[in-house]
Amino acid sequence: MPELPEVEVVRRGLASWVRGRTITGVEILDPRSVRRHAAGPEDLRGNLEGAVVTDVARRGKFLWMPLVEAAAASHGSAPASAASPSRVDDDGVPRLALMAHLGMSGQLLMEDPHLPDEKHLKVRLTLSPAVSGDGTPMPAELRFVDQRIFGGVFLTDLQPTPDGAPGGLSETGLPLIPEEAAHIARDPLDPAFSFDDFYARLRKRKTGIKRALLDQGLISGVGNIYADEALWAAKLHFARPTDTMRRADALRLVESARDVMTRALAAGGTSFDSLYVNVNGASGYFSRSLNAYGREGEPCPRCAALGLSTLIRRDSFMNRSSYSCPVCQPRPRNGRW
DNA sequence: CTACTATCCTGGAAGC
């Protein structure tokens, strides 16, 4: 399932394929994948056709593509008709974006039109012709495929960020963000991420550290897999209380999360090169590198290196599974550490 | 306000 590294791989791949191209066709094959677009599928289709994608940005696991009208993009000025005055501001900066969230099983694929539809193809965007650096034609279709329909796409307005910093990671770094992503915290790979801010907010929470790690409003990009991996690397139990957490422990945890996600990002980037066509968070291209997640009953690698034969255990937590080493990550007692 | 739970979905695996 896509977490931050997978979404970032998709973002980078998408940016190289779609920037500057016009959306010439929109086909919505399953309205459930656009249910977050309140105005309905026809409104979505009507607004997308003729729009030019200017960038691909990411905040946490949310992706968005700022859009301008084809006329504005080619002439560098607002359209005289003003049919959609909210699309760009006075400086021609896009104020409309196509939002996408991959959810559990979503994929964004660039493909040639002659390829057969995927079983769970939900939305098909046809893009204007373009060629890559070596002169070969780029694929004409951007497909949204999603088996479990937790993800989706919809249109959203872009608003200025409170601090004037880039709203998300992207090629152009516009200081804009969709309202639906404004509450999402920076992720550990974002240059604007502040550990001091994270730690101050963490200490005010009265909950367990894993629940806090999974709270995208506190720190984003961390899902169940990388939460377990970061906790294992930092030797912390998932239930450790946040309000008494030491700074050094929190710092070690964040650096562990950053480290594991950086390595996953590198693996995703090298395994599939720029052909993110094959990006599939569930394919497990990084799974061989996992130390705790999904390894119930297998030896803890760290204990094994010390000659111990501790086995990874699985606990039910938050309606999902938590994997940990009972020796490296002892359960908190009486909330005292 | 904060903390936490239920819910949305599909299909593969496990259980009987």
Add this chain to the structure above:
DNA sequence: TGCTTCCAGGATAGTA
């Protein structure tokens, strides 16, 4: 074999 139940989990609406 064939049916039923369970399980995976990101984000959010709703509840306490």
